[in-house]
Amino acid sequence: MGKDIESAADKCGGVGILGIAWAFGGMIFVLVYCTAGISGGHIDPAVTLGLFLARKVSLVRAIMYMVAQCLGAICGCGLVKAFQKSYYVKFGGGANELADGYSNGTGLAAEIIGTFVLVYTVFSATDPKRNARDSHVPVLAPLPIGFAVFMVHLATIPITGTGINPARSLGAAVIYGKDKAWDDQWIFWVGPFIGAAIAAFYYQYILRAGAVKALGSFRSTAH
Template identity: 70%
Template sequence: MEGKEEDVRVGANKFPERQPIGTSAQSDKDYKEPPPAPLFEPGELSSWSFWRAGIAEFIATFLFLYITVLTVMGVKRAPNMCASVGIQGIAWAFGGMIFALVYCTAGISGGHINPAVTFGLFLARKLSLTRAVFYMIMQCLGAICGAGVVKGFQPTPYQTLGGGANTVAPGYSKGSGLGAEIIGTFVLVYTVFSATDAKRSARDSHVPVRDLTFPVYPGFDDAQECLILAPLPIGFAVFLVHLATIPITGTGINPARSLGAAIIYNKDHSWDDHWIFWVGPFIGAALAALYHTIVIRAIPFKSKSKS
């Protein structure tokens, strides 16, 4: 019993934060911040880990579009919502696929599967511009191919059932759609930052900074638990956002997902409001990065206090 009580005492105080209310002062830090990624890192281009990370993002986004677009089509094909998985099923398909794919690719690319997530992490200096641009290109290509395979298997149903393309629903303004995309992406990217924060109890972070190997941060030794725990809140955030915003925009919060479906479906109305599904997620991701860095972690203030 004494040993267990000691474990509890040490565990509860392993990451003390003695921070006065209303200040950004912190002390007794028992974790190590990862170094900021450089803006440009030319050496990455000659590294196999760089290219395999891009391939992993391509395949993950490909599979994401394939499963989710088929789910959306299945719901639309049913005579009524009760005869299909309904909105809840669509939300589970998106959230569940993100959970599975982040789990599978976290140790290779970080499991972004979304240009907005990549953009937010880039703003927070978690990866270089070189890698960020490469990831976004591969995510978009994967999404196009995923939607293309669905159309190749079911060309007529794909066109008649909307192809999973995002549009602002009738009765909602463009402003409502933009707001839904901004807040929805904020929830997602904020969850990503929180789940992958170096300050956490080490085992629930997975986004690699540059070397894409475990341990991701110093002291993070349990790679298996790390891979399991972080994708769970991220996938659940995607699920919840879809429940809230499917009736408004069909839920984009992922520019690659919206682009892939729009290109393959290629109807005029799928392009009318397409800008919303890029501008909204990027604004939401930028706000999440800003909020996490300045408010939650107060990193700029810590840097000033050290100087």
């Protein structure tokens, strides 16, 4: 999939992986900035899962967010197909597929690591304790999140076409409708959910818990 995207993009004005990565990163920056004040700017079911596991959103809200994200992705892909049919067909519907030469394990690992980077960045950029200390953090939060998406795309487009968002992968597969788009679909759900769970556990229960413990020890010593 990644090689197909790159070759197709090169035919379309020589955009390549760098251009695709900037497009995704920039759009995520804009979407998070615009929706953060309404819904928290999750956009991605993997991000929602991570925040749920960290007890930052309720189960009901998490499920509703995931359903809305999947429906939005399907509608978005439908609009692309309706208004840009020639490019849609040329790029294979934008459906995520494991590139030739890579095993399922490699693709799964790429999705796990990529999603870990994204969700960890979300936790770090939206940490309320950082927000209380550094007033500029809430304003700048969408920037590192968008940049994380950009960097992950640079690294994983040649492997999986970059999923890290199960809704985006599902929407493209549903509208494209061909068997090949569904062959590796499980990778784009299992990988991101595992990566999100690891990021949530690490940040919330190891890194943040360790920081709180260290701070408490420091205060005890000071007194």
